Amino acid sequence: MRVLSFLFTSILILAIVGGGAALLARELLLLAGASSIRSSLSVLHRLSRDNLQYARQCRERGGITTDVATIGALQLRFLNNREYVLEVVCNQFQSDPILIEKYSLPLLVTKNAGSSGIIWGNDRSAVEIEVFGRKQVVGVENEEIENFAAGSVNLGLTPISTCSGYGFQCCQQETESGVGQPFSGVNDCPKTCFSSCQPRPIFLSLNTDPFFDEITRTVTVTPGEPVTFSYVASYEPKEPVTVTMDFGDGQTETFATLTGKASHQYVCPNGGCSYTVKMTARAASGIEAALTPIMQLKVEISR
Numbered sequence: 001m002r003v004l005s006f007l008f009t010s011i012l013i014l015a016i017v018g019g020g021a022a023l024l025a026r027e028l029l030l031l032a033g034a035s036s037i038r039s040s041l042s043v044l045h046r047l048s049r050d051n052l053q054y055a056r057q058c059r060e061r062g063g064i065t066t067d068v069a070t071i072g073a074l075q076l077r078f079l080n081n082r083e084y085v086l087e088v089v090c091n092q093f094q095s096d097p098i099l100i101e102k103y104s105l106p107l108l109v110t111k112n113a114g115s116s117g118i119i120w121g122n123d124r125s126a127v128e129i130e131v132f133g134r135k136q137v138v139g140v141e142n143e144e145i146e147n148f149a150a151g152s153v154n155l156g157l158t159p160i161s162t163c164s165g166y167g168f169q170c171c172q173q174e175t176e177s178g179v180g181q182p183f184s185g186v187n188d189c190p191k192t193c194f195s196s197c198q199p200r201p202i203f204l205s206l207n208t209d210p211f212f213d214e215i216t217r218t219v220t221v222t223p224g225e226p227v228t229f230s231y232v233a234s235y236e237p238k239e240p241v242t243v244t245m246d247f248g249d250g251q252t253e254t255f256a257t258l259t260g261k262a263s264h265q266y267v268c269p270n271g272g273c274s275y276t277v278k279m280t281a282r283a284a285s286g287i288e289a290a291l292t293p294i295m296q297l298k299v300e301i302s303r
Contacts, residue, residue: 058098
């Protein structure tokens with residue numbers, strides 16, 4: 001009994017000590033992350049008062065500059081959720097800032113989505129960092145470096161950056177569907193930048209018998225001659241997919257498999273008719289395949 005009691009007490013003590021150590025490590029990592037950003041902001045603070053070197057570079061690029069006001073901006077801009085750069089923006093019409101230095105947050109410290117960085121100045125501009133659920137907001141206001149309570153402050157101004165710089169993802173339109181509303185304020189993929197991406201159903205092939213012309217994607221048949229269509233689709237998530245084959249004459253056929261075949265005969269007694277065949281696919285979750293050239297064919301009935 002004493003042995004069991006000793007073991008239980010030992011395990012309990014180890015659990016408490018381990019939990020306390022984990023919480024302490026989390027706080028230290030968060031402190032290190034905030035300190036890293038504050039240190040970088042101190043560089044911008046110094047440059048806001050002494051930037052002749054970069055003013056000279058801006059003049060060489062065509063800017064009219066002798067001080068930070070005419071330079072445009074000093075900014076800390078994130079490239080992804082860990083890496084960031086310090087930059088000089090010569091003026092609002094130039095899209096290639098001067099790189100000062102590149103940094104990375106400490107291991108396990110990440111920037112949360114929503115802000116791409118910090119613009120030095122009087123207006124509030126901040127980012128939120130996180131370590132295992134513990135958050136901290138670091139930024140600038142009235143040209144002072146500040147720590148703000150997480151969730152209690154508007155992050156304010158933010159540099160123009162890439163989709164990943166804001167903490168979002170560029171979705172591949174043909175193979176991925178974006179979650180939520182697109183974030184258009186980015187400089188790389190304004191139409192396909194979303195908080196996350198989900199796989200779409202995609203079509204790998206659509207064939208006919210008789211064979212279609214690969215250049216025009218047109219199959220020509222005589223009046224009354226049937227056409228056999230076959231397709232192969234793919235979808236990574238293991239959930240049901242409904243595939244619809246639209247023959248272009250008002251008739252359709254529906255499949256519940258990623259491969260299928262159907263024969264169709266067009267009613268065009270005198271010939272000279274033309275039809276467009278289209279494939280669609282919809283997953284049970286509502287995600288649809290993007291329309292691509294491989295999903296369409298033309299059928300022409302010869303005279």
